[in-house]
Amino acid sequence: MAPCKHRAEITPSDEFGAVPELGRQPKAQQKMASKLSVCVETSISPKVTTASNDENHGWGPGPVQRLQYMSTAEEGVRHDQAGMHTMQSIESSFYLIGNNLIRGNAKSTRPQEQTWPGHLRIQAATPENSQADIALSDSLVRTARQQLYIGHLWAVMLPKDHHFFTEPRLSAPGWSGLVLMFYNTEPSLRYATLAMAMACLATENNDEQLRLKSLQTYNSAVQELSSALKQRQAYQRNGLIVASGLMASFELVFVPMDEPRVVAWKHHTGGQLAFFLSRGPKSFLSGAAHQLFVDSRINMAMLAIGTRTRSPFSSHEWKTIPWGIKSKSAKDRLVDIMLEIPTLLEQIAQLQSSSCPAAxxxxxxxxxxxxxxxxxxxxxxxxxxxxxxxxxxxxxxxxxxxxxxxxxxxxxxxxxxxxxxxxxxxxxxxxxxxxxxxxxxxxxxxxxxxxxxxxxxxxxxxxxxxxxxxxxxxxxxxxxxxxxxxxxxxxxxxxxxxxxxxxxxxxxxxxxxxxxxxxxxxxxxxxxxxxxxxxxxxxxxxxxxxxx
Known part of the structure; x- marks a missing residue:
């Protein structure tokens, strides 16, 4: 799958690290970047200290690595080898404990706890007794940043009462659990998810630089998907189907405002159809594959209605075999009916083209x-x-x-x-x-x-x-x-x-x-x-x- 035309000049990002320095960019990109604010990767200034076990609020013994993002007022203006950059930041402080990220306010002494989707735990803490500086690796900083992005994505995308990994009997968007399931193993899905998270945050903060970064990251998702499809047995990877569905939403909602025509998002649904057909109905009996199939069927039905052609999923095999283990839900039974509409439309086309009155x-x-x-x-x-x-x-x-x-x-x-x-x-x-x-x-x-x-x-x-x-x-x-x-x-x-x-x-x-x-x-x-x-x-x- 080739990248869309309006992203042709955007180079793929590294593993969600900084945008390449201006001196390394083509002149056209330098001109664009010079008009934009500093990118998100350089807009927060990490300062790392340690905290005693008393400050861990039950998280266990040993030193706590504290990744603190100071506000602009506290940190001022930083200088580095690439030049002077105005620093922006999140006002509260964040603390990294193992795979968990802890958020606290220096003025607060009362612990508060909240769980973000994606197993990100947030808990208030007071940074009083820590002086030693600890250098965190770039990969750890990137991981913390990704957790923040993904946490924000769930907060924006899902209903306020959403609970992860619940059975999607009636709900259409069961995609959230699937994203979490394949996020760490499917690069194209990881890029697409982070691109959506960045795009949501960029819109909320009117951040043109972050919007550019989201398009750059999405371009990487397209390239990863294109590369994966060249591999043997790629059609067996459920994560690629999830990535394709997520990319369809990105194409529709997050493309540049000056692009009037967007048709690429439609092709992702056709790509999902090809994935399903290449594997056959017996591949979707249980687990994530079954959930992925049943949640995608309504899109397949709409695709067939739009083309006025019979859907392959209206066959007896596709309507029965995937439910050999699990019984059909109310949504499944209703989509069964919907899948018959394209067949009726195809027959009407035959009726209109026939010249035989008896037929x-x-x-x-x-x-x-x-x-x-x-x-x-x-x-x-x-x-x-x-x-x-x-x-x-x-x-x-x-x-x-x-x-x-x-x-x-x-x-x-x-x-x-x-x-x-x-x-x-x-x-x-x-x-x-x-x-x-x-x-x-x-x-x-x-x-x-x-x-x-x-x-x-x-x-x-x-x-x-x-x-x-x-x-x-x-x-x-x-x-x-x-x-x-x-x-x-x-x-x-x-x-x-x-x-x-x-x-x-x-x-x-x-x-x-x-x-x-x-x-x-x-x-x-x-x-x-x-x-x-x-x-x-x-x-x-x-x-x-x-x-x-």
């Missing part, structure tokens, strides 16, 4: 019969879910739909939206294929509009502050689909409350970019409010299929 009639009945079967399966699925499927249904809970607060609730919200989308797709296929009388058409349209309104009123909840950045990223595709529906299917000149609700999300900020900007990238440079408007209000009912 058209047979295929028409086949499509309608399959729609009826899937609708029955949908009703059974909803009945098994009980009142849970109604939790974010405004026709049941009222106009004020409750905002999800926990990871489980966000997972249920995802399922509800997918359920309504599948219902909308099935009804749209029926309207297109059937020769309905006026009364039947009106009833089908009522059903279609009701499902659309339910999804539109629930969609803004994916962008709630109680969720993490991962939830919002996952909501972008759903939002783009819902917008297309209201732009294409809604009556000409009509502007519903639901349509206005969705359009109001476009100006919302998502990690430094507006949602409108991100959707414009997804559409290859076209404004999301202009997509599909050429079809609006004409050639009915053909247009009923153009929204997805």
């Amino acid at each position: 058209v009639g047979i295929l028409q009945q086949k499509v309608l019969g399959r729609c009826a079967q899937l609708e029955r399966v949908m009703r059974l699925w909803a009945a098994k879910m009980g009142t849970d499927i109604l939790r974010f249904d405004y026709t049941f809970v009222g106009e004020c739909v409750p905002v999800p607060q926990t990871e489980t609730e966000f997972g249920l919200l995802h399922l509800s939206i997918v359920y309504w989308f599948i219902e909308m797709m099935l009804v749209s296929v029926k309207i297109f294929v059937s020769k309905l009388c006026a009364m039947e058409t009106a009833e089908a349209m009522r059903q279609l509009q009701m499902a659309a309104r339910k999804s539109a009123r629930a969609l803004p909840l994916l962008f709630a502050s109680s969720g993490g950045l991962a939830q919002r990223i996952s909501g972008l595709l759903a939002l783009s689909i819902a917008l297309r529906y209201f732009l294409i299917v809604e009556a000409p000149g009509g502007i519903s409350d639901e349509s206005c609700m969705l359009e109001s999300l476009l100006d919302q900020d998502l990690n430094g970019s507006t949602i409108r900007t991100l959707l414009t990238r997804m559409y290859g440079g076209q404004d999301p409010l202009l997509v599909g408007t050429d079809y609006r209000g004409s050639h009915w009912p053909e247009n009923v299929l153009r929204w997805f």
